[in-house]
Amino acid sequence: MPRPSVREQLIDAALEVFYREGFHASGIERVLAQAGVSKMALYRHFRSKDELILAALRRRDEVFRHWLMTTVEQAATTPEERLLAVFDLLASWFRGEASKGGRFCGCMFLNAAAEYQSGDDPIHAFAAEHKRLITDDLERLALAARATEPRHLAERLAILIDGAIATAHVTGRPEAAHHAREMARLVIREALDRKPRPAEAAAAPA
Numbered sequence: 001m002p003r004p005s006v007r008e009q010l011i012d013a014a015l016e017v018f019y020r021e022g023f024h025a026s027g028i029e030r031v032l033a034q035a036g037v038s039k040m041a042l043y044r045h046f047r048s049k050d051e052l053i054l055a056a057l058r059r060r061d062e063v064f065r066h067w068l069m070t071t072v073e074q075a076a077t078t079p080e081e082r083l084l085a086v087f088d089l090l091a092s093w094f095r096g097e098a099s100k101g102g103r104f105c106g107c108m109f110l111n112a113a114a115e116y117q118s119g120d121d122p123i124h125a126f127a128a129e130h131k132r133l134i135t136d137d138l139e140r141l142a143l144a145a146r147a148t149e150p151r152h153l154a155e156r157l158a159i160l161i162d163g164a165i166a167t168a169h170v171t172g173r174p175e176a177a178h179h180a181r182e183m184a185r186l187v188i189r190e191a192l193d194r195k196p197r198p199a200e201a202a203a204a205p206a
Contacts, residue, residue: 007045009035014056019108023053023115023123053112053123060108061130069137079145083138083157083188087181090164094174106169110162134158145192153191160184 004012013035017026028049032039046052068089075085094104105111109127116123135151135158142150142157164180167173 006035006037006041009037010042010045010052011055011059014052015059018053018056019060019105019111020103023112028052050123054126057108057112057123057126057130061126061133065130065133065137068134072141079141080188080192083141083145084181084184086138086157086161087164087177087184090161090168090180091174091177094164094168094177104168107162107165110166131158131162134161142191145188147188147191149191153187156187157184160187 010031014031017031017034021030028039028042031052032042042052046055068086071089072082072085075088076082096104109130113124113127116127118124119128135154138154138157139150142153147153160180160183164176167176
């Protein structure tokens with residue numbers, strides 16, 4: 001396997017350091033030590049720390065969403081089951097069992113938005129874009145499940161996902177994913193129940 005380029009080494013190191021230790025708390029020297037490259041090499045590829053942070057966030061978005069949606073496709077056979085499987089994957093990630101999801105230190109994008117609070121900041125803006133892309137992915141699953149309002153369902157599920165991530169991060173309780181899954185089941189059922197189940201239809205008065 002070819003050795004990663006210096007740029008790739010820097011992005012990989014920044015992703016690990018910023019996610020684990022925070023953005024403002026982590027100096028460039030910490031990233032350079034992790035990558036094993038010089039400051040001169042850094043500034044040949046990135047003009048500033050913020051530019052490196054954005055590159056790390058883009059990589060995290062790409063890797064995380066690919067892992068999430070690919071694994072969901074493999075974990076379940078129906079669109080409805082795949083929507084619920086998202087929460088099973090969160091549980092594995094929270095417990096440190098999902099290596100491709102990365103070690104759990106909360107949501108890197110929520111962390112970024114908290115540290116860069118201005119909506120005009122490119123880092124905050126990309127964090128918001130990641131959340132929109134996650135909702136888009138959920139909407140595709142909701143469309144496949146024939147939800148009556150797929151975007152509405154996707155937005156509700158995205159809120160449950162972020163709530164589970166934040167709760168597990170703050171409290172250290174991975175079962176937050178299980179609680180969110182139970183709520184998601186109700187939300188999904190409501191979105192998909194367009195007509196009575198056969199048993200209910202049979203019981204209805206003539």
